[in-house]
Amino acid sequence: MSAFLELPQLLRLHQAQPKLSQLQALLEQFGSFVDALKASDSQIQQVAGFNAWQMQQITTSFAEPLVAQALAWQADNSGFQQSWLTYWDSDYPSLLQQIDDAPPILAVRGQVALLNDPQIALVGSRNASKTGLANARDFATFLSKQGLTITSGLAAGIDAAAHQGGLQGSGKTIAVLGTGLDRVYPAENQTLARQIAAEGAMISEYPLGTRPLARNFPQRNRIISGLSVGTLVVEASLNSGSLITARTANEQGREVFAIPGSIHNPQAKGCHQLIKQGAKLVESGEDVFAELGAILQLSLSFEADSTPRLAQSQEQSLSESAQQLLQLIEFEPISLDELVVLSKMPISSLQTELTLLEIKGLIEKLSLGRWQRLR
Structure with a gap:
C-alpha cells in the first residue's frame, strides 16, 4: 500500500478519529483505503466497527472540505515544514509503532x-x-x-x-x-x-x-x-x-x-x-543517562540498521573530547585507570563520555572496568 497515494482517503477516515485496529480491519478486508471508501456505509460500519458519529464524520459532504483543508495545510510552505505521517509510512517512528494503540495518522510540524x-x-x-x-x-x-x-x-x-x-x-x-x-x-x-x-x-x-x-x-x-x-x-x-x-x-x-x-x-x-x-x-x-545506557544502545543499533543516516553521523556528532577519547580506545580492551591517565580528564567527565560512546554503539563496556572499541 502506498500511504502517500492514499493520503486523501486516510485524511477522510481521520475525521472519524479511528483506532489503528479499525483501519487495519478495513485494509485487510478491502485491500486499500480507496476501495474501502467505495464500499457501502453498512459494509464499512460492519468491518471497522465505526459508531454512528464516526460514520457521520466520513460522509463526503462533511469530510471533503476538511480533507481539502488538511492537504492545503501540508502544501503550505510559507512557514514551517508541515506534513501528515501515517502508520504505513517508512519514516513513522519505530518505537511508537511498537505500542498496541499506535496513532494511525500524525500531523507533524517541524523535523x-x-x-x-x-x-x-x-x-x-x-x-x-x-x-x-x-x-x-x-x-x-x-x-x-x-x-x-x-x-x-x-x-x-x-x-x-x-x-x-x-x-x-x-x-x-x-x-x-x-x-x-x-x-x-x-x-x-x-x-x-x-x-x-x-x-x-x-x-x-x-x-x-x-x-x-x-x-x-x-x-x-x-x-x-x-x-x-x-x-x-x-x-x-x-x-x-x-x-x-x-x-x-x-x-x-x-x-x-x-x-x-x-x-x-x-x-x-x-x-x-x-x-x-x-x-x-x-x-x-x-x-x-547512566540507567538508559544499555537501552539506548539497543535502540540506536536498531535505528542504525534501518536508518543509514544515523550510522553515518555517529562519529561526526561527537564532542571534541569524546572524539579524542575514542582515539584512545582500541579494539584491544583498555582499563578505566589507563584512560584516566591517557586522557587527563576528570573521572566524572570521563565516565559520562564513555557512556555516550557506548550509547552510540562505538565502544563496549567489558568486565573489570575495561572498554573496547566496536568500529
Whole structure:
C-alpha cells in the first residue's frame, strides 16, 4: 500500500478519529483505503466497527472540505515544514509503532526525522514549584546535550520548562499536543511552540481544528511515552496527569524515573508513589543517562540498521573530547585507570563520555572496568 497515494482517503477516515485496529480491519478486508471508501456505509460500519458519529464524520459532504483543508495545510510552505505521517509510512517512528494503540495518522510540524531519534519523556505538574521548574530545565538541558531528544506535552509548568531545556542542546525537543496542530494550548506557550516548530517538532494525532477537550490530554500521554525509551516524572501530585504517562510507559515496557522531593511538598507525592511502585529514583541527569545506557544502545543499533543516516553521523556528532577519547580506545580492551591517565580528564567527565560512546554503539563496556572499541 502506498500511504502517500492514499493520503486523501486516510485524511477522510481521520475525521472519524479511528483506532489503528479499525483501519487495519478495513485494509485487510478491502485491500486499500480507496476501495474501502467505495464500499457501502453498512459494509464499512460492519468491518471497522465505526459508531454512528464516526460514520457521520466520513460522509463526503462533511469530510471533503476538511480533507481539502488538511492537504492545503501540508502544501503550505510559507512557514514551517508541515506534513501528515501515517502508520504505513517508512519514516513513522519505530518505537511508537511498537505500542498496541499506535496513532494511525500524525500531523507533524517541524523535523519529521527527529521522531526517530532517541527520546526521553519529561513530564510533571502544571502548577510546579520553582525547584521543580529548575529541575526540569536542568535535566532536559543536560540530556539534550548528550544527544537525547526531550519529549513532552507543551503544558504549562514542567512540560514547558522541559521543552525550554531541550532546545538548549543538540537533541532538541518534541511537543505532543492534545489539540489539532493549528491550535496551541495553553495560549501562553505560543512563542515556545513556534521555537519548537523551528528547531524541533510538534505532533498531534487529532484532525486540524480539534479543540482542547479534557479527554484528549490523557489519551495523548501514551504517545509521549510511546515515542520515548523512558519517562522522567519531575514533579507531580497524586492526581497529576503525569502519573498517566508513567503508567502508559510501564505498560509499554519502557523505563520510568522519578525525582524525589520534600515529604511536605504535595507536588512531590506522585513521584514518591512512583518510586514505591518501582520507578528509579534519580537525582541528576547523569543518573538518568547512566540507567538508559544499555537501552539506548539497543535502540540506536536498531535505528542504525534501518536508518543509514544515523550510522553515518555517529562519529561526526561527537564532542571534541569524546572524539579524542575514542582515539584512545582500541579494539584491544583498555582499563578505566589507563584512560584516566591517557586522557587527563576528570573521572566524572570521563565516565559520562564513555557512556555516550557506548550509547552510540562505538565502544563496549567489558568486565573489570575495561572498554573496547566496536568500529
